[in-house]
Amino acid sequence: MLSRFLSVSIWACLIVLAIVVAFHTRYTADLSAFLPATPSKAQRLLVNQLQEGLVSRLILIDIEGSDAAGRARASNALALQLREQAIFRSVENGGASRLESDRDFLVKHRYSLSDQVTTERFSVAGLRSAIAESIDLLASPLGQIAQEYFARDPTGESLQAFNQLIPQNQPHLRNGVWESRDERRALLLAETRARGSDTDGQEQAISLIRYEFLRVKNHVNTVFPLILRLSGPGVFAVQARNTIQHEAIRLSILSSSVIAILLLIIYRSITTLVIGFLPVVSGAVAGVAAVALGFGIVHGVTLGFGVTLIGEAVDYSVYLFIQSDRVEEHLRLLTWKEKFWPTVRLGMLTSICGFATLVPSAFPGLAQLGVYSIAGLIAAGLTTRFVLPSLMPKTVSRSLPIRFGKILVRLLPLLRTWHKLLWLIPILAGGVLYAHRSQLWNRELSALSPIPLAAQILDANLRSDLGTPDVRTIIVLSGPSSEAVLQASEKIVPALDSLILERAIAGYQAPSQYLPSLATQQQRRASLPTGSALATNLQNAVVTLPILTTQLAPFLRDVEAARTAPFISREGLEGTSMAAGLDALLIRNNRPLDSWSGILPLIAARSGLNAYAVDADRIRQAIVLPKGAVDATVLDLKQQSDELYASYLSDALHLSLLGFLAIVVLLLISLRSLKRVVRVIIPLAFAVLTVMVALNLLRVSLTILHLIGFLLTIAIGSNYALFFDREASLHEPEKNSAFLASLLIANLTTVIGFGVLAFSTVPVLAALGMTVAPGTLLALLFCAAFSESSERT
Amino acid sequence: MWRFQVTLSFFITFVFLHGSVAADSDKALNDLMTQLAQSQHGRTRFIEKQFIRILARPIESSGELVYDAPSHLEKHTLQPRPESIILERDTISITHGKFARSFSLVAYPQVGVLMMSIRQILSGDLIGLSRSFAHDFESGIHGWRLTLIPHDPKVLHIVSRIVLSGIGSEIRDMEFERDNGDYSVISLGVNKSN
Numbered sequence: 001m002l003s004r005f006l007s008v009s010i011w012a013c014l015i016v017l018a019i020v021v022a023f024h025t026r027y028t029a030d031l032s033a034f035l036p037a038t039p040s041k042a043q044r045l046l047v048n049q050l051q052e053g054l055v056s057r058l059i060l061i062d063i064e065g066s067d068a069a070g071r072a073r074a075s076n077a078l079a080l081q082l083r084e085q086a087i088f089r090s091v092e093n094g095g096a097s098r099l100e101s102d103r104d105f106l107v108k109h110r111y112s113l114s115d116q117v118t119t120e121r122f123s124v125a126g127l128r129s130a131i132a133e134s135i136d137l138l139a140s141p142l143g144q145i146a147q148e149y150f151a152r153d154p155t156g157e158s159l160q161a162f163n164q165l166i167p168q169n170q171p172h173l174r175n176g177v178w179e180s181r182d183e184r185r186a187l188l189l190a191e192t193r194a195r196g197s198d199t200d201g202q203e204q205a206i207s208l209i210r211y212e213f214l215r216v217k218n219h220v221n222t223v224f225p226l227i228l229r230l231s232g233p234g235v236f237a238v239q240a241r242n243t244i245q246h247e248a249i250r251l252s253i254l255s256s257s258v259i260a261i262l263l264l265i266i267y268r269s270i271t272t273l274v275i276g277f278l279p280v281v282s283g284a285v286a287g288v289a290a291v292a293l294g295f296g297i298v299h300g301v302t303l304g305f306g307v308t309l310i311g312e313a314v315d316y317s318v319y320l321f322i323q324s325d326r327v328e329e330h331l332r333l334l335t336w337k338e339k340f341w342p343t344v345r346l347g348m349l350t351s352i353c354g355f356a357t358l359v360p361s362a363f364p365g366l367a368q369l370g371v372y373s374i375a376g377l378i379a380a381g382l383t384t385r386f387v388l389p390s391l392m393p394k395t396v397s398r399s400l401p402i403r404f405g406k407i408l409v410r411l412l413p414l415l416r417t418w419h420k421l422l423w424l425i426p427i428l429a430g431g432v433l434y435a436h437r438s439q440l441w442n443r444e445l446s447a448l449s450p451i452p453l454a455a456q457i458l459d460a461n462l463r464s465d466l467g468t469p470d471v472r473t474i475i476v477l478s479g480p481s482s483e484a485v486l487q488a489s490e491k492i493v494p495a496l497d498s499l500i501l502e503r504a505i506a507g508y509q510a511p512s513q514y515l516p517s518l519a520t521q522q523q524r525r526a527s528l529p530t531g532s533a534l535a536t537n538l539q540n541a542v543v544t545l546p547i548l549t550t551q552l553a554p555f556l557r558d559v560e561a562a563r564t565a566p567f568i569s570r571e572g573l574e575g576t577s578m579a580a581g582l583d584a585l586l587i588r589n590n591r592p593l594d595s596w597s598g599i600l601p602l603i604a605a606r607s608g609l610n611a612y613a614v615d616a617d618r619i620r621q622a623i624v625l626p627k628g629a630v631d632a633t634v635l636d637l638k639q640q641s642d643e644l645y646a647s648y649l650s651d652a653l654h655l656s657l658l659g660f661l662a663i664v665v666l667l668l669i670s671l672r673s674l675k676r677v678v679r680v681i682i683p684l685a686f687a688v689l690t691v692m693v694a695l696n697l698l699r700v701s702l703t704i705l706h707l708i709g710f711l712l713t714i715a716i717g718s719n720y721a722l723f724f725d726r727e728a729s730l731h732e733p734e735k736n737s738a739f740l741a742s743l744l745i746a747n748l749t750t751v752i753g754f755g756v757l758a759f760s761t762v763p764v765l766a767a768l769g770m771t772v773a774p775g776t777l778l779a780l781l782f783c784a785a786f787s788e789s790s791e792r793t
Numbered sequence: 794m795w796r797f798q799v800t801l802s803f804f805i806t807f808v809f810l811h812g813s814v815a816a817d818s819d820k821a822l823n824d825l826m827t828q829l830a831q832s833q834h835g836r837t838r839f840i841e842k843q844f845i846r847i848l849a850r851p852i853e854s855s856g857e858l859v860y861d862a863p864s865h866l867e868k869h870t871l872q873p874r875p876e877s878i879i880l881e882r883d884t885i886s887i888t889h890g891k892f893a894r895s896f897s898l899v900a901y902p903q904v905g906v907l908m909m910s911i912r913q914i915l916s917g918d919l920i921g922l923s924r925s926f927a928h929d930f931e932s933g934i935h936g937w938r939l940t941l942i943p944h945d946p947k948v949l950h951i952v953s954r955i956v957l958s959g960i961g962s963e964i965r966d967m968e969f970e971r972d973n974g975d976y977s978v979i980s981l982g983v984n985k986s987n
Binding site for chain 1: 841845847848890897
């Protein structure tokens with residue numbers, strides 16, 4: 001009595017503790033679950049880019065509906081509203097505002113910014129050709145603008161600075177705003193201050209855009225209503241978090257209620273039902289608590305996985321309630337302890353073996369799944385063993401399962417007659433899988449993306465319409481100071497310019513375009529002649545030109561002023577769009593402390609040999625930096641992330657095979673018979689093979705989550721196999737119709753639990769569902785088919 | 794007395810003629826615009842002389858104009874240095890040396906007003922033309938002359954007057970004047986329209 005009270009109290013205390021731990025944990029849905037704990041340098045840079053790079057901060061805004069003029073008005077109004085919000089670094093819609101405000105800056109600092117500023121430029125010959133060129137410009141369509149600055153800037157440095165700074169790949173313009181190529185949508189581009197990995201910050205930015213859009217919609221008159229659509233990494237992260245949370249909750253409620261109804265029909269008692277669910281709840285809570293304690297942070301994927309624990313843990317109580325047939329309490333406990341628990345325990349240990357191999361994985365996502373499953377299964381098992389027998393009602397209605405079981409007893413011989421046929425499975429499966437071996441596994445990280453395909457397509461379209469930001473290849477410069485990084489950037493830029501001429505790339509951005517290094521600024525300043533020298537050179541230069549020096553007096557004044565003006569620093573850029581441009585490309589790191597990174601995004605050529613994909617090796621050869629404090633890494637983000645996923649997948653594959661071996665060893669030790677081990681393993685292996693072939697024939701390429709699904713199938717199926725094995729060894733099989741009924745009910749709950757998941761819109765959850773539901777059903781059928789009848793033994 | 798008579802006869806002649814001249818010129822302008830509207834595609838060489846106040850000499854350039862009704866106009870300068878300007882609906886794309894960009898006419902009217910005016914004339918849309926310009930049309934045996942003055946003050950600042958002259962359905966010269974005294978003259982070659 002006392003020990004029983006003790007076990008229940010200890011259990012209750014532990015559960016409360018676990019709940020407290022679970023409540024004080026941080027939950028995250030970012031990509032870090034799929035990133036290795038000890039990344040290589042390139043991987044760290046990749047992670048950095050994905051979490052806080054410029055690309056991760058961009059929100060693509062798309063306004064549809066009405067007519068072009070209405071969309072343009074809405075685009076301008078929305079941009080105006082959003083620019084006032086501090087949470088956005090910049091909001092672009094193609095409107096003039098940016099150029100207007102930046103023009104003054106460019107004109108003012110032209111002698112620091114223009115890369116044409118050299119000593120030769122201000123010699124007689126240099127001035128002559130520069131001024132002649134500007135005169136041509138006066139006659140060009142740009143003449144109207146050029147004329148305003150001609151007297152101050154006859155060498156055209158402002159235009160040069162403009163060319164250097166303002167990207168050429170501007171999207172299509174109509175009515176003064178960016179428009180998609182199909183001319184049905186206005187486009188805007190917002191850059192958030194919040195990092196891409198800051199899902200809360202992204203969510204805040206997204207709600208603000210939606211809110212301002214509603215206000216704009218009410219104020220701007222349009223022919224037809226406007227529709228807003230958003231895309232971008234931050235939008236996806238928020239969507240994914242919401243979908244996973246929403247689906248995980250919805251699906252677990254759905255599957256638990258269906259399971260509950262099924263069990264209620266069988267037990268005809270709510271008390272029994274509630275008690276039957278205790279191992280599930282204990283397992284889920286213990287799993288989360290264990291992950292929280294072990295990792296400090298719980299990934300959304302792990303939580304989503306929690307649903308699946310219902311499938312296995314609810315089986316434990318089913319076995320207990322239906323298989324223990326004595327009415328007297330002490331006898332009942334005794335039969336449970338001696339007859340059934342050892343089998344359940346072995347099944348549990350088998351499952352743990354399977355999952356334990358995930359724990360040492362280099363990827364936090366996999367390791368968390370391992371820890372979660374182990375802790376959850378142990379908690380569920382212990383609850384079933386020590387707590388449930390004391391709590392369970394004196395009489396559990398077993399009339400329905402026993403009637404049910406009697407039918408199964410008659411069906412069993414039928415199944416057994418087929419078992420020879422099942423040997424066809426490995427032969428056929430081998431053939432099919434070998435023939436399709438190249439499409440068996442999906443090796444792209446995007447396969448795991450919780451983003452629906454439609455959203456991915458919208459995103460791709462928006463990016464292609466906006467032109468620039470679908471950055472895939474970047475050069476990362478790492479150095480001890482911003483000056484060092486800027487100087488390195490300046491050394492690389494000429495190589496990139498020639499790559500553009502060779503059509504290897506279409507364009508690039510570099511931090512030094514926005515802010516020349518101090519050394520360069522000093523060098524440019526040194527090339528500006530003194531007042532009298534410049535006046536003399538100018539006098540001689542214009543002799544053959546249709547212009548008089550008296551008209552160029554403002555030029556002499558401006559150059560003289562530039563010789564003593566302060567140099568441009570990051571602070572000096574404040575208030576211009578160049579500030580945001582620079583901040584995205586020149587980043588101060590916290591690790592290592594006070595180091596700096598320069599990012600040079602490359603834009604793939606639109607045609608030719610390297611169309612749409614930058615040849616990273618060619619870039620590496622082209623941008624050789626002198627040995628020094630700064631080093632350059634060329635990073636192909638997609639290739640890197642796919643490589644990362646491939647290593648993740650092969651990591652998981654190896655670990656799963658190891659887990660399978662561990663299960664075999666465990667079974668050998670406990671069953672002490674190779675024949676019995678084979679009999680336990682074969683139906684499970686056949687079930688997994690069959691599902692693999694079926695998925696392959698349905699053109700589903702397998703991801704890491706399918707693999708986890710197979711592991712789960714083996715973990716759950718091992719219970720069935722072990723029960724059949726035990727029944728065979730005890731020489732009392734068919735008689736026990738309750739035994740067969742308990743297995744089928746346990747299996748039904750599993751199939752329901754995972755079957756529901758198969759319909760999830762989150763690929764990760766759907767993959768688990770479509771693997772485990774049919775897998776466990778087949779495992780049970782195959783176990784029955786391979787079981788030995790008592791007559792033969 | 795004689796003076797009076799002369800004045801009177803002038804006066805009478807003027808009053809008498811003015812009505813018929815006005816009616817004639819309206820009809821002639823209508824005819825011209827109708828003929829222009831019929832031309833769907835045109836390609837012609839041009840010579841442009843720009844008189845810019847701060848420059849001591851005019852700048853001369855030459856090239857080719859291409860028009861596709863109703864909204865596409867290209868001006869390719871070949872001499873003294875290649876330059877191109879393409880107007881497609883409300884977007885203008887300019888290539889000048891290293892400079893290659895597109896502008897929205899809404900955001901940067903100063904870049905494309907001239908091209909836009911040329912397009913409006915070539916399209917033969919008299920109603921559209923009347924909406925944008927106050928116009929005056931004179932025609933005689935030596936040809937016709939169409940003077941346009943923009944209504945929009947923003948445009949007026951960029952081009953204060955456009956004078957077109959030609960013979961029959963052919964435009965020979967286009968003259969653009971700015972309010973600061975700068976002006977340019979584009980002379981069109983034989984129109985090889987088809």
